[in-house]
Amino acid sequence: MEWQSFLQSAYRWLITTGAEVLVILLVTTIALRLLRALVDRFKRSFESGSRDGEAKKRADTLSSVIRYAAEIIIWVIAAMMVLGALGIDIGPVLAAAGVLGLAVGFGAQSLVQDVISGFFILLEDQIRVGDVVDIAGKGGVVERLNLRMVVLRDLSGNVHYVRNNQIDVVTNMTKEFSYYVFDIGIAYRENVDDAIDIMRRVGAELREDPDYQEDILDDLEVLGVDQLGDSAVVIKARFKTQPIKQWRVGREYNRRIKAAFDAEDIEIPFPHMTVYMGEDKDGGAPPMRVQLDGEFGVDAASGTPAGA
Numbered sequence: 678m679e680w681q682s683f684l685q686s687a688y689r690w691l692i693t694t695g696a697e698v699l700v701i702l703l704v705t706t707i708a709l710r711l712l713r714a715l716v717d718r719f720k721r722s723f724e725s726g727s728r729d730g731e732a733k734k735r736a737d738t739l740s741s742v743i744r745y746a747a748e749i750i751i752w753v754i755a756a757m758m759v760l761g762a763l764g765i766d767i768g769p770v771l772a773a774a775g776v777l778g779l780a781v782g783f784g785a786q787s788l789v790q791d792v793i794s795g796f797f798i799l800l801e802d803q804i805r806v807g808d809v810v811d812i813a814g815k816g817g818v819v820e821r822l823n824l825r826m827v828v829l830r831d832l833s834g835n836v837h838y839v840r841n842n843q844i845d846v847v848t849n850m851t852k853e854f855s856y857y858v859f860d861i862g863i864a865y866r867e868n869v870d871d872a873i874d875i876m877r878r879v880g881a882e883l884r885e886d887p888d889y890q891e892d893i894l895d896d897l898e899v900l901g902v903d904q905l906g907d908s909a910v911v912i913k914a915r916f917k918t919q920p921i922k923q924w925r926v927g928r929e930y931n932r933r934i935k936a937a938f939d940a941e942d943i944e945i946p947f948p949h950m951t952v953y954m955g956e957d958k959d960g961g962a963p964p965m966r967v968q969l970d971g972e973f974g975v976d977a978a979s980g981t982p983a984g985a
Contacts, residue, residue, distance in 0.1 A: 697762040705755040709748060716744045741806065742799055745823055788825070790842035795824035803847045809921055811848035813839045851920035854894060857927035859916075861934065862909030864944035869910060872943055873899055876914060879933045889929060892922040897930075909946045 720740040798804055804812075804827060808819045815837040817829035827844070829837040863872045880897025883889055895917040903913035918926050938945055954962045 694762055694764075698759055701755055701758045701762060705751060708751050712744065712747050712751065716740045716747075719743075741821070742823055787840070787842055791825045791840050794841035794844060795822075795826075798822075798827075798841060798844070798847075799824075804849065807921075808852070809850045811850070812846070813843045815839055816848075850923075853920065855918050855920050855923040857916045857918060857923035857930075859914045859927070859930070859934075860903065860911050861914065862906065862911045862946055863938075864908075864946040865910060867910070867943050869902060869912065871941075872912060872938075875937050875941055875943070876912065876934060879930065879937050880914075880916070883926070883930055883933060889926060892919050892926055894918060908948050 717740070799822075804810055804819055804822060806819050806822055810816065810819060810827075810829070812827065812829075815829055815831070817831035817835075817837060819827060820830050820836070821828040824841070826841060827839045829839065831837065861872075861876065863869070876899060877897055884893045884896065893916060898915050898917070900913040900915065902910060904911035916923070916926050916930065935945070956962050
């Protein structure tokens with residue numbers, strides 16, 4: 678009799694409360710799938726409005742954050758409905774959750790700061806998935822971004838997890854367009870104008886190259902002589918490129934300008950040193966002895982072999 682009573686109670690629970698819980702879970706699953714479909718549709722429509730890579734990066738960022746936040750809301754609502762179906766009074770649960778949330782808020786202030794900082798980072802469009810940024814002393818490509826942290830991968834493949842409240846300054850190197858800046862040194866004996874002409878010629882050839890013409894947005898901009906260094910005259914120039922393409926363009930230009938300078942016999946200098954032996958009160962200088970081939974010494978003052 679006890680088993681029959683238990684089975685009858687279980688049956689009644691299954692066809693009433695159990696069925697209600699099952700329906701709630703089924704509706705939750707459908708809502709999550711519908712959410713993913715809507716987010717994907719939003720992403721495609723956002724990307725179709727513009728053909729540049731900036732729209733795609735912004736769409737990736739916004740879609741991931743919207744999906745993350747919406748899934749949390751759906752699961753919280755589903756949990757509340759399941760508790761109600763099980764006969765648990767939601768009022769005290771909500772009150773307890775409010776008190777617990779207040780206590781957690783005081784104990785997890787850094788988490789709240791992460792969320793607030795992440796919200797403004799997204800609102801102001803400072804960082805997007807696919808950008809190359811420098812934040813909190815770490816640099817790399819943004820692989821993931823949410824309200825709590827930014828995930829970067831650097832050139833060596835290392836992954837950095839940076840919490841949003843640690844971000845004071847954001848240096849975005851791939852926002853809308855990029856520049857590659859050149860500091861090209863030539864020897865003092867070379868003609869600066871000739872070197873600049875060669876730089877412009879190589880820049881024009883590179884921009885006409887089919888492999889690079891889509892990456893370069895403008896002609897090479899020569900800013901002029903930037904430094905009169907110890908061993909070199911430094912000419913500064915820059916290329917305006919598509920986002921994240923500046924390093925590819927810069928490496929190829931450096932290769933070509935080296936070959937062009939070699940062909941025109943323009944010296945790219947290396948550090949030089951002038952040795953001054955000093956003078957005595959009579960204006961004479963002491964001899965400087967130089968060891969040659971490890972065997973012979975030469976008196977720099979007389980030019981005769983040392984010891985001769």
